[in-house]
Structures are given as C-alpha cells and as structure tokens.
Amino acid sequence: MESVIVAIDGPSGTGKSSTSRAVAAELGLSYLDTGAQYRAITWWMLTNGIDVDDPGAVAAVCGKPVIESGTDPLAPAISVDGADAAGPIRTREVTSRVSAVSAVPEVRARITGLQRAIAAAAEKGIVVEGRDIGTTVLPGADVKIFLTASPEARAARRSGELKGSEAADLASTREALIRRDAADSSRKTSPLAKAGDAVEVDTTDLTLPQVIECVVALVEEKRAAR
Numbered sequence: 001m002e003s004v005i006v007a008i009d010g011p012s013g014t015g016k017s018s019t020s021r022a023v024a025a026e027l028g029l030s031y032l033d034t035g036a037q038y039r040a041i042t043w044w045m046l047t048n049g050i051d052v053d054d055p056g057a058v059a060a061v062c063g064k065p066v067i068e069s070g071t072d073p074l075a076p077a078i079s080v081d082g083a084d085a086a087g088p089i090r091t092r093e094v095t096s097r098v099s100a101v102s103a104v105p106e107v108r109a110r111i112t113g114l115q116r117a118i119a120a121a122a123e124k125g126i127v128v129e130g131r132d133i134g135t136t137v138l139p140g141a142d143v144k145i146f147l148t149a150s151p152e153a154r155a156a157r158r159s160g161e162l163k164g165s166e167a168a169d170l171a172s173t174r175e176a177l178i179r180r181d182a183a184d185s186s187r188k189t190s191p192l193a194k195a196g197d198a199v200e201v202d203t204t205d206l207t208l209p210q211v212i213e214c215v216v217a218l219v220e221e222k223r224a225a226r
Ligand SMILES: Nc1ncnc2c1ncn2[C@@H]1O[C@H](COP(=O)(O)OP(=O)(O)OP(=O)(O)O)[C@@H](O)[C@H]1O
Pocket: 010, 011, 012, 013, 014, 015, 016, 017, 018, 019, 035, 157, 158, 161, 203, 206, 207, 208, 209, 211
C-alpha cells in the first residue's frame, strides 16, 4: 500500500488527538501530536526560568532542548532531554503559556523542522495533528481535515477531563479555550487556519466513533482514487 500523509487541524477540544490516534491505529499509520511538541518546549522554558512573555529570550534558547516524539498511535510518547514529559506538559500552567511560546517564529521554525523530518521518515504514512499542518508544515498532504465544534461542546468535553485541583467550571473552561484559540489564530507566523483544500468536519453533534469513521472514509476514498 502506498504511503499516505493525513493532516488534521482545528481549534482546541475539537477532537484532533482522539480522532488522529484512532484513524492512525485503524489504518496502520504513524501518528504525531504537534501540540505536545509545543507544550514540551514551553514546559522546558518554564522549568528553566525563561520569561515566556519575552520573545527574544525564548528565541535565544529554543534550540537547546532535545525533544523526541513517539509515533505509535497506541502509545503516544514525548520526552525532553531524555525525560518523560507526557504528564508535565498537560498542566494548566503549560496550557496557559503555550500560545505565547508557540507564537515565536524561531520556535516555529525549529518545531516545524522536527515535524517534517518525522513525517518524511514514516514509511507507511502518518496522521499529523495540529494547527498549521495543512497550511504550513505539510502543504502537500494527501488528505487535509479541519475539525470544528461549538465552544459549548468543546468546553463540556474538556471539563469532563480535568480532575482535582485542575478542575474548572464550564464557563471558565469555555473562556480559556476561546482565549487560546484567539491567540493561536491571530499570531503572525503560521496561525491556526483551515487550508483552502481541507475538508471541514463539524463534530458538535457527532460522536467520536462517527468522526473517526468519517475521516477513515475520506482517507480510503483518496487512496482508491490514486
Ligand atoms: N465527537 C466527540 N464527541 C464527544 N467527545 C469527544 C469527541 N471528540 C473528542 N471528544 C473528547 O473531547 C476531549 C478533547 O478531545 P481531544 O483531546 O481529542 O481534542 P483536541 O482537538 O486534540 O484538543 P487540543 O487541541 O486542546 O489538544 C477528549 O476527552 C475526547 O475524548
């Protein structure tokens, strides 16, 4: 079977990770969570005392951390300087600072380079999820999907995940994700955007299995047309 590159973009909480992992597993493809890479570099900045609101300071050191991403959809993994970072990158602090770090052009250039190298090495193909995959990272992707959902649906999905001290009410979760989407959409360098040739899938009223089925069908359709 010929290799296939699938780009899945969209705002936060639309189901990119859940869908991408399941589609990659079902089709025997590799999987890359690019948001985890931006979270990992943000976590490194915070733990090393870098002022993440100072783009110059961030740019000066962004080449330092060694970020490695696993590509098995059944066992997603990310490490920074050899240490497992899967847990620490999901804290509320990292979530609230990641948009500032990922807006720095030098950070984007470095992480985009890592992403392209990983995609090029995926022999059977890969599902890559993020914000700028179809527009900037892999503009020649075979299949491009842009997932959307209402802010209410996304907030309800996210609130269900947070536990203990990280738990937040629906309204503040909704506000936080709208704020992050606004920052990610308005940055100058490769903002969150739908590629002109992407298929938009509104997941508001779809179950996760329905979204997965829809994306698998789009990939199979593309393969059959080759
Ligand atoms: N269609 C759906 N219906 C209901 N729940 C869903 C659906 N898609 C995803 N979810 C749930 O919503 C939550 C967020 O999904 P996921 O992490 O895949 O989104 P995301 O777009 O990758 O978010 P982010 O960009 O913030 O990482 C998860 O708990 C997931 O199980």
